[in-house]
Amino acid sequence: MRNLAKRKQESLPRWRELISETAREVDDLAAIFLDKLESVEAYQSGLVARADLADSARESIRLILEAVTVGPKKTRLGALSLELGRQRARQGIPVEDLVAAIRLDFGILWSSLLERANSGDMAVLALHVDSLWRAVDDHARAVQLSYLEEKAVMAASTRDEQQTYLTELFGPAPLVPSKVEQVARALKVDAHDMFRVAVVGLDSSQDVHRIANTLAARGERLFVLNQSGRVVVLWPAPRTHTRGPETQYRQLQEIAGGVVPAVPGLGAVSSAADTAYEIFRTIRPDETGLQTLTDAWTRVTKSRLDDQADFSAHLLSGLATITDDERERIVETVRVYLATGSVTDTAVQLFCHRNTVLNRLGRFEKLTSLDVTVPEQAALALLALA
Numbered sequence: 381m382r383n384l385a386k387r388k389q390e391s392l393p394r395w396r397e398l399i400s401e402t403a404r405e406v407d408d409l410a411a412i413f414l415d416k417l418e419s420v421e422a423y424q425s426g427l428v429a430r431a432d433l434a435d436s437a438r439e440s441i442r443l444i445l446e447a448v449t450v451g452p453k454k455t456r457l458g459a460l461s462l463e464l465g466r467q468r469a470r471q472g473i474p475v476e477d478l479v480a481a482i483r484l485d486f487g488i489l490w491s492s493l494l495e496r497a498n499s500g501d502m503a504v505l506a507l508h509v510d511s512l513w514r515a516v517d518d519h520a521r522a523v524q525l526s527y528l529e530e531k532a533v534m535a536a537s538t539r540d541e542q543q544t545y546l547t548e549l550f551g552p553a554p555l556v557p558s559k560v561e562q563v564a565r566a567l568k569v570d571a572h573d574m575f576r577v578a579v580v581g582l583d584s585s586q587d588v589h590r591i592a593n594t595l596a597a598r599g600e601r602l603f604v605l606n607q608s609g610r611v612v613v614l615w616p617a618p619r620t621h622t623r624g625p626e627t628q629y630r631q632l633q634e635i636a637g638g639v640v641p642a643v644p645g646l647g648a649v650s651s652a653a654d655t656a657y658e659i660f661r662t663i664r665p666d667e668t669g670l671q672t673l674t675d676a677w678t679r680v681t682k683s684r685l686d687d688q689a690d691f692s693a694h695l696l697s698g699l700a701t702i703t704d705d706e707r708e709r710i711v712e713t714v715r716v717y718l719a720t721g722s723v724t725d726t727a728v729q730l731f732c733h734r735n736t737v738l739n740r741l742g743r744f745e746k747l748t749s750l751d752v753t754v755p756e757q758a759a760l761a762l763l764a765l766a
Contacts, residue, residue, distance in 0.1 A: 388507045395508040396449055398501065402492045403445045409488055410437040416484050422477035428468070436464055440519065444485060447515045461519050465526025469534065475527050482520040486513055535596075541566055546605040550612050550650050560647045567603060571646040574617040576628070578670055579656040580637035585611045591631045602628050610660065612653045617642065632670055636663050639670040658683065662766075678766035685763065692764040698747030706743075711765060713740040714752055718762050 402409070414433060417423050423433070443457040452458060468478050489512060497505055545566040548555065555563070564571035580588060585606055592602040603614040615628045625633075638659025640652040659671055662679035673680065685691030699707050717726045717737065727734045744761075745751045752758045 384507075387503075391504040391507050394501065394504050398493055398496055398504070399445050399449050401496050402489065403442065405492065406438050406442050406445075409441050409492060410434055412488050413437045413441070413484060416488070417481055420477050420481050420484075422473050423481065427471050427473055436460075440464070440482070441485060441489065444489065444512075444515045444519060447519075448511050452515060452518060457515070457519055458522060461522035462526045465523040465528075466530040468523075469527045469530035475524060475531075478527060479520050479524050482523055483516065485519075486516040489516075542603065543605065546603055546612075546614070549646070550605055550607065550653055554650075555647065557647065560645075564646050567601075567646075569601070569616050569646065573619070573645070575643040575646065575649050575652075576615055576617050576639060576641050577643050577649050577652040577656050578613040578632065578637045578639040579653055579660045580611050580613065580632075580635050581660065582606070582609065582611060584635045584637070587635060588613055588632070595627065595631065598627075600627055602631075610657055612656075613637070614649055614653075629670070634668055635670070636660070636668050637670050638663070638676070639672055641672060678763055682763045682766040692766075695748055695750065695760060695764040698749075702747065710740050710744050710747075713737055714744050714761060715765055717741060717752060718758060718765075 411434075414430070414437060417433065417437075439460055443455050443460055446455045447457045465478075469475075490509070493505060493512075545563045548559070549563050560571050569575075585604075588602075588604050588611055592604045595602045601615055605612045605614075613632070618626050624630075638656035638661075640656050643649050643652040655673065658680050659673060659676045662676050662683050663671060682692055686693070699711070702710075713726060713730060716729050717723065720726055720729070723734050723737050723741075727737045730737070741752060748761070748764075750757045750761045750764075752761050
């Protein structure tokens with residue numbers, strides 16, 4: 381090892397000479413880099429102007445060679461890495477293509493060194509190639525880190541902007557069409573698309589935000605807005621028919637909430653959220669999943685009637701005069717009968733005689749004045765017991 385270190389030190393002047401000769405050809409090396417860059421897909425789309433690419437290629441190659449000679453801390457390579465990562469993030473170059481482009485530098489520089497070396501320089505190149513690779517690799521990793529940090533800043537800024545627009549969208553004041561279009565542009569959606577709107581409880585906020593972040597990493601959208609007493613969730617419905625529920629539905633299936641699954645246009649999502657909230661308010665503690673108005677219409681109707689006129693309390697007040705056990709048996713029988721419409725089927729489900737069912741229905745009529753065999757009165761009972 382001591383001998384190898386000695387040989388490396390002794391060969392250092394020739395190595396620096398080769399590096400210096402290569403540095404004189406920066407413009408030619410940059411041109412080679414631009415030719416090779418055409419194989420990297422993202423750079424074929426015109427996201428970065430060719431003049432920009434040429435300038436950054438010349439500066440990168442020059443500073444990499446300088447870093448190999450005097451060390452990276454004595455050059456501007458670190459500052460260039462930081463600036464290049466931020467710039468390419470803003471220009472929309474994928475990070476894997478960016479890193480692939482930077483690593484082209486090693487092959488270009490190594491080929492140039494080989495062309496300049498004579499047969500006696502092969503050992504020199506072998507002894508010092510690691511310093512060239514380390515300079516390129518350090519530059520690539522620093523650019524990647526800067527890129528990811530800039531992307532995080534951009535994402536946070538986008539989220540903040542979207543939250544501002546979501547607050548307006550779901551605010552109390554109706555929006556004019558031009559404002560709806562502005563919100564749509566901020567959310568990167570079509571204002572005239574079909575949307576799905578769900579409302580869940582504040583205790584589910586953390587889970588919903590986690591799901592939104594997971595979907596965002598996959599390129600899928602789920603907008604979340606925390607409001608007083610509720611969390612509103614919005615996403616565009618698929619434009620084409622999909623087999624089974626889309627990803628957003630599947631991710632939210634363990635969370636209790638109300639959902640309006642087909643909202644025609646972004647301008648209608650605020651009122652749809654209010655409907656979804658009405659559904660959410662009726663969900664029982666042991667229930668999970670997103671429920672539609674079709675699933676919960678009886679409970680939503682009952683809730684609204686109870687808020688306005690103590691609807692169910694008035695109709696069912698007679699049940700308060702009997703024991704809990706009797707009330708439980710009668711109510712269970714009435715609910716099964718309302719679901720089946722058959723005394724026989726009710727008796728089968730409850731494992732009792734038909735006469736027992738009839739007696740309990742009669743008892744319910746006596747206590748509430750509701751004859752559930754009459755459709756109109758059955759509808760009232762259905763709502764009151766929802």
